[in-house]
Amino acid sequence: MMKKKPKKGNASVILCILITVIFGFAAFALDIGLVYTEKVKLSNAMDSAALAGALELPSNEVKAKALAQDYLRKNGVDTNNIAIGIAADKKSIQIAGTVNVKHLFAPIIGIQSSNISAGNSAIIGPVKSVKGGIRPFAVQKFNFSYGDLITLKTGAGDGYSGNYGTVALGGTGNNVFRNNALYGYNGTIAVGDYIDTETGDMAGTANEIKNYINSEISSFNNFPRNSIRIWTIPIVNSFMVNGRGQIQVSGFAEFYVEDIYKKSGNIEIRGRFIQYVINAPIDTKLNDTGLYGARLSK
Structure with missing residues (x-):
């Protein structure tokens, strides 16, 4: 009785699929880490910018906004999609916006980038x-x-x-x-x-x-x-x-x-x-x- 030879072509296809899936998951995990890191950096930059801008309140809201923008830029944040607002009583500053993060590995599976959003505010009040x-x-x-x-x-x-x-x-x-x-x-x-x-x-x-x-x-x-x-x-x-x-x-x-x-x-x-x-x-x-x-x- 003759034994059937294994079909090498089918095994190669399955192996390629597995490698692609594994690589895809690895790329996904790495880029999730990248996005998380960039979101933390964006949030920290907004914290610093809000506190810096608050130093000029309530007397100079124009300078408060300019100082906040300057801090964002110094921390590598593209301010084109960042909004900075001052409350009506001039005792708080709000910063919110979105930045685009380019992926490192995910483009291989068709995901080029992700948008991340963050926002916070700083208030001033009487010192105790x-x-x-x-x-x-x-x-x-x-x-x-x-x-x-x-x-x-x-x-x-x-x-x-x-x-x-x-x-x-x-x-x-x-x-x-x-x-x-x-x-x-x-x-x-x-x-x-x-x-x-x-x-x-x-x-x-x-x-x-x-x-x-x-x-x-x-x-x-x-x-x-x-x-x-x-x-x-x-x-x-x-x-x-x-x-x-x-x-x-x-x-x-x-x-x-x-x-x-x-x-x-x-x-x-x-x-x-x-x-x-x-x-x-x-x-x-x-x-x-x-x-x-x-x-x-x-």
Whole structure:
């Protein structure tokens, strides 16, 4: 009885089909990984762009959009199909869009590319605490207008029981006050904390503070983001204490220092309150005093 020879042609066809299927699945898996990686990169780029843009809110939405676009481009994102929007209250920025990812292996089985989409937003809100850079001048809560020229610290007779808006942060005395006035208190202060008032007037530091801020050539309409003329100051509920006492912090404000004067043995610091965003935690339930932090809000 004769044995039948195996059909080599059929085996080769089956093997080719199996190789094609296996290669197809491998290509599919590799390109899925590529798409996932690109989606993560796109999402991270949008996070960075949204937070960068939020730094310019609420005062400059045009610059906020431009800065967000710049961050996207620096992270390799094609911005042609990316939309950037600012909320009506100018306190949030939204970024959303789609980019096309070219596949590496899937074109062999006819899949050339995939579109991936992502979107997120960043919001700004009143800061609930500040770490570092806090100046030893406090302002009693009042309705101020941003950009108006005012006197932050008035002379003798305008305070209450010897307290003229100066506060003792991290210690008392002229040396501590001087360092805090020049470079800012490095500790952390939160809304609701109590801080000590500083008795008397620290007029001896006036000229040194004046010379320090005047070492920077800037103006209210054109100053760098790290300007030494930008001061973070506590907002307090009241200065109604006798001598040295404790006052409660109700918020924080940002103040652009125009100039410093020494008159009749007292300091006058003149400048303007501004709306400004710093790196700090926020609480949207707090009163808006012009100093904000930013966070992502997906």
